[in-house]
Amino acid sequence: MLRQIIHVDMDAFFASVEQRDHPEFAGKPVVVGGKPETRGVVAAASYEARKFGVRSAMAMALAVKKCPDLIIVPPRHHEYERVSRSIMEIFYQFTPLVEQISIDEAFLDVTGSLGLFQTAENIGRTIQQKIWQVHALTASVGIGPNKFVAKLASDFHKPQGFTMVHPDQVASFLDPLIVHTIWGIGEKTALTLNKLGIKTVGDAKSLSLTRLEALFGKQGKQIFYLCRGIDERPVVPEHEAKSLGKEITFSQDIIDVSYLFSIAGKLADQVGLRLRKGSKQCRTVTLKLRYCDWETISRSHTCTDPTNLTKTIYQNISLLIKKELPLKKPVRLLGVSVSNLCSENVQQQSLFGAQDVREAELTKVTDHLKEKYGEMAVVPGSVLYGKKTNFRKMD
Ligand SMILES: [Mg+2]
Known part of the structure; x- marks a missing residue:
């Protein structure tokens, strides 16, 4: 079936939010990021800054060299996350098939929405207008028959781009x-x-x-x-995701490694619980660490046998954390996710060693207690050490 996919990408998102909130920055080269003397990097650059060759992920020291009048604004991630959530809400007004791929971009499959909103073009234009009306921010929109074409299209005339690639134009576009x-x-x-x-x-x-x-x-x-414009990948909304995860942004950057381990234990437990509730198992466990300067790393381990046991997920995450030690910088975000999901296979249990069977039995009991008395009724020992409440956000 011919699909209609929209890719929406905010223009210089963090920098645009700062320019909006500080009218004195309008039309000026602005970057969001850490100071050059703290080895900061550019998290986002306004279009005025880009004219000087300033790019995101560039060392701030280099950015200042390229553009001596650069205005450096410290990031306000809370605000960006708040705006992002609100923008995603706008997308859901047009289709439930929204796949957010980063804080400021998403794919929308609007094939099934055309009866209600006539054309994909109409939806794209309305989304652009709504984002402007509600947030005074600009977005670029790309429309195509698949994700690959839609994403390239949104990038085609940035900022405030609007590019529609009809199926018969794919070749001449690409x-x-x-x-x-x-x-x-x-x-x-x-x-x-x-x-x-x-x-x-x-x-x-x-x-x-x-x-x-x-x-x-x-x-x-x-x-x-x-290269032939063929891309069958579906737009995968969150609830059907092929992976699931939990992450925490700390209110203060963390250098205490044992605290990190304890939080990893808590996250592993929540992820394990979600797997068990859905009768799912995972093969791949992924650690996400975001450092204080927004540098983000992701490390995965794939197990031979699928699991949904908190203990096994935690053991794998611990090994991944250990590989990153000593920490090169304080950590602002820790995430645990699992992918390579499969349905729980009861027969597989017999393949486990006696220890795993015992662990599975124990997990069943603790899950039952949590169901009855709440999530904090039973927590892994590793969590108890770090019973602080300085989370920015838990989702
Ligand atoms: Mg963007």
């Missing part, structure tokens, strides 16, 4: 773009392709599937389809 724009193509792959004379997405079509697979393995297949 062909002239540099091959780097294809998802998953990094420096190395791009270099290999360039050496073969492949500069644009259109050029890449000259390579056969066999050739691409021989060159890049599994990724070759992806390149083959994406």
Whole structure:
């Protein structure tokens, strides 16, 4: 079936919020981030700052060199998160199929909403207007028959872009773009392709599937389809997500490692509980750490046997944390998530060792107690140490 996918991406989100709230910054080069003397990095740059070559993730010291009049604003993540939630609410007015991919962008599958709102174009324009009316912020909108095309389209005329790519325009839209724009193509792959004379997405079509697979393995297949504008990935709303997780943003950045472990234990327990409630198990456990300067790392471990036991999830998360020690910077956010989900298979239990069976029995009892007396009725020992309440947000 022909789909209609919209990608909405806020323009220079953090910087735009600051320019909106500080009218004296309007039209000026503004960045959000840490100070250069604290080895800060640029979290977001206004379009005026970008003219000087300032980019996000750039060291602040370098940014100041490029633009001596740069206005550096400390981040107000609470505010960005609040605005983000409100913007996502606008999207849900048009479709339940909203997949948020970062704080300031989301995919919407509006195929089923066209009866109500006529066209995808109409929905896209209305969303842009609503975001402006409610938040005095601008967004760029891209519309296409799939996620890949929609995302490239939203980036096409930023800021305040509006690009609609009809199915019969996909080839003419994609062909002239540099091959780097294809998802998953990094420096190395791009270099290999360039050496073969492949500069644009259109050029890449000259390579056969066999050739691409021989060159890049599994990724070759992806390149083959994406350069032809073929992308079947669905828009996955949160409740059907293939992963689930919990994260905490601390009110103060954390350097106390034992506290981190205790919170990891609590998160692992919540994630485990959600898996067990849904009769699901996971194979992959992922740790997310965001440092005080907003640098974010994500580390995963995939287990041979699927699990939904708090203890096993916690053990894996602990190992991942240990690999990041000593902490290079204070931590502002800790997240635990699980993916590679499968349905709980009762028979599989017999494959577990006696210890796991005992652990599973014990978990059943504690789950029952939690159900009856609330989540804090039974907590892993690791959590008790860190019974502080300085969370910014728990979701
Ligand atoms: Mg953006």
